[in-house]
Amino acid sequence: MPSITKLAGRIAKSPTIAMNDKAKQLAAEGHSVIGLAGGEPDFDTPAHIVEAGMKAIRDGETRYAAPSKGIGPLLEAIAAKMERDNNVSVDPMSDIIVTPGGKLALFLALKAMLDPGDEVLIPAPYWVSYPSIVTMVGGVPVTVATSSDDGYRLRLEDLRGFVTAKTKAIIINSPCNPTGHMLSSDEIEGIATLATEADLYVISDEIYEKLNFDGRPAVSLASLPDISDRVVVINGMSKAYAMTGWRLGWLAGPTALIGAAGKFNSQTATSAATFTQHAAVAALNGPQECVEMMRQSYQERRDFMVNSFNNIENMSCPDIEGAFYAFPKVDNTSKSSEEVASLILDKAVVVGVPGSAFGISKDAHIRFSFAEDLNLLTEAVERIRGIADQLA
Ligand code: PMP
Ligand code: GLU
Numbered sequence: 001m002p003s004i005t006k007l008a009g010r011i012a013k014s015p016t017i018a019m020n021d022k023a024k025q026l027a028a029e030g031h032s033v034i035g036l037a038g039g040e041p042d043f044d045t046p047a048h049i050v051e052a053g054m055k056a057i058r059d060g061e062t063r064y065a066a067p068s069k070g071i072g073p074l075l076e077a078i079a080a081k082m083e084r085d086n087n088v089s090v091d092p093m094s095d096i097i098v099t100p101g102g103k104l105a106l107f108l109a110l111k112a113m114l115d116p117g118d119e120v121l122i123p124a125p126y127w128v129s130y131p132s133i134v135t136m137v138g139g140v141p142v143t144v145a146t147s148s149d150d151g152y153r154l155r156l157e158d159l160r161g162f163v164t165a166k167t168k169a170i171i172i173n174s175p176c177n178p179t180g181h182m183l184s185s186d187e188i189e190g191i192a193t194l195a196t197e198a199d200l201y202v203i204s205d206e207i208y209e210k211l212n213f214d215g216r217p218a219v220s221l222a223s224l225p226d227i228s229d230r231v232v233v234i235n236g237m238s239k240a241y242a243m244t245g246w247r248l249g250w251l252a253g254p255t256a257l258i259g260a261a262g263k264f265n266s267q268t269a270t271s272a273a274t275f276t277q278h279a280a281v282a283a284l285n286g287p288q289e290c291v292e293m294m295r296q297s298y299q300e301r302r303d304f305m306v307n308s309f310n311n312i313e314n315m316s317c318p319d320i321e322g323a324f325y326a327f328p329k330v331d332n333t334s335k336s337s338e339e340v341a342s343l344i345l346d347k348a349v350v351v352g353v354p355g356s357a358f359g360i361s362k363d364a365h366i367r368f369s370f371a372e373d374l375n376l377l378t379e380a381v382e383r384i385r386g387i388a389d390q391l392a
Contacts, residue, residue: 007135007136010135011132011135014128015128015354015357016128016357017038019035019351019352020040020351022037022351023035023037023351026349026351033350033351034349034350034372034376034379034383036351036352036369036370036372036380037353037367037369038369039239040238040244040371041238041239041324042371042372042373043242043297045242045246045279046241046290049241049282049283049286051282052278052279052281052282052283052286053276053278053282055278056274056275061274061278062274062275063274064271064274065270065271065272065273065274067271068271069097069098069271070096070097070098070271070277071098071274071277073278074098074277074278074280075096075098077281077284078090078096078250079091079092079095079096082220082252086206086209086222086223086233087220087223088222088223088228088252090253091255095252095253095254095255097251097261097262097265098248098271098277098280099248099249099251099265100247100248100272101247101248101249102235102238104265105235105249105250106129106130106133106205106234106251107136107137108251108261108265108268109203109253109257109261110133110137110139110169110203111261112261113168113201113257114134114168114169115168117139117140117166118139118140118166118167118168119141120139120167120168120170120171121142121144121162121163121167121169121170121171121200122141122142122144122170123143123144123145123152123170123171123172124143124144124145124360125176125179125355125359125360126143126358126359127173127177127178127358128353128357128358130171130173131143131359140166142162142167144158144162145359146158148327148329148363151318153187154183154187155190156191156194159191159194160194163194167198167200168200169201169202170191170195170201171203171205172202172203172205173205173207173208174206174208174209174218174219174322175208175209175218175321176208176322176323177208177323177325178323178327178355178358178365179320180319180320180321180322180323180325180327181321182216185219188219188221192221192226195227195230195231196226196227200230201230201231201232201257202221202227202230202231202232203232203234204220204221204222204231204232204233205234205235206218206234206235207234207235207236207249208239208322208323208324209235210295211240211294211323211324212322213295213302213320213321213322214299214321218322220233221233230254232251232253232254233251233253235249236248236249237283239324240291240294241290242294243280243283246273246280247272248273248276248279249272298324300374301324301371301372302324302326302370304370304374304377304378305317305326305368305370305377306318306319306320308378308385309328309381312381312384312388313388314330314392315328315329315330315331315384315388315391316331317329324370324371325368325370326367326368326370327355327358328365329355329363329365329366330366331392332392333364333391333392335364335391336354336356336364337356337363337364337365337366338354340354340364340391341353341366343387343391344384344387347387348380348384348386350368350380350384352366352368353366354366354367355367368380
């Protein structure tokens with residue numbers, strides 16, 4: 001039998017997807033499982049967006065999209081959205097590629113900027129796929145640890161210590177999956193300084209930008225004039241518009257890099273689904289009340305989760321500024337995050353993702369998505385409270 005690549009042996013299945021699949025399998029087997037592993041809105045896609053997608057199918061928008069980098073109206077809608085929401089000007093025809101999901105956008109961006117052995121700084125806790133995608137395209141992920149003790153602050157002096165002659169990029173995610181941390185203006189300035197002095201690309205993953213709490217909007221790194229020519233924005237429809245299954249994301253950035261990513265897109269995905277792109281036009285150009293309604297609901301659930309975990313003995317959960325994940329930790333335990341997650345799975349039948357998946361080895365954190373019905377979240381928290389003495 002011919003062998004598979006050595007690289008395949010080094011890449012694990014996405015742990016969030018693995019845990020999500022496990023929860024679904026337990027449910028199918030009849031267990032009364034509460035799955036809070038996957039990061040996916042519980043809302044249906046808003047009706048006017050669904051209708052636009054259905055209409056596009058009925059109108060025969062079922063062929064390859066042309067141009068492959070995205071249909072004109074969607075490229076225009078994304079450029080208008082970036083101008084309106086983010087104060088970022090991009091040329092719709094040369095600076096944007098539409099992809100089947102933000103995850104592929106990230107892959108294409110990294111494929112276009114890394115030569116083998118180039119290093120990418122990744123602040124931890126990080127979204128599970130960053131190091132794997134960097135590795136898959138031949139780069140080297142370099143983890144920069146931050147701590148819950150000081151609100152996961154990213155310091156310029158810490159970042160500088162990780163820069164080498166091979167460092168090519170830094171990945172930023174604000175609001176952050178899994179911590180919800182939003183970059184402060186100080187942190188943003190630090191990243192901009194580092195990018196300029198070390199000649200780096202900044203990949204700014206803004207997929208949770210609309211899901212920010214307490215009235216503090218997320219700032220796009222691309223809106224900083226000094227570094228806008230080295231920032232690549234990753235965004236998509238999945239989270240803000242409850243469109244995970246439509247698979248629609250994009251990258252926007254410097255023309256040369258986007259041109260390279262566009263070639264890779266045409267040689268792999270060909271294009272994002274055509275009718276999905278029409279639905280995305282309706283989402284971006286249409287009424288935005290649906291986004292605000294979902295945001296408010298996540299904010300209520302955020303309040304509930306933070307409050308509940310802080311009231312469970314031996315657990316603590318710092319405030320969450322955005323996205324829809326709680327990342328509490330078990331205090332004073334010698335157990336690892338994997339041990340805690342499997343105890344919670346076995347005894348409370350609640351599925352979360354251990355902190356180790358997000359690059360945290362020191363403390364026993366677990367990520368729970370709160371993009372779920374409040375009654376279900378209440379039941380999950382009560383079940384965890386019931387076994388809390390076994391977690392320490
Ligand atoms: N970035 C982050 C931080 C995410 O959590 C996700 C969720 N999967 C993505 C990017 C990509 O999402 P999608 O591929 O559904 O657009
Ligand atoms: N982004 C979500 C999560 O972190 C969806 C699953 C995935 O793509 O990893 O759970």
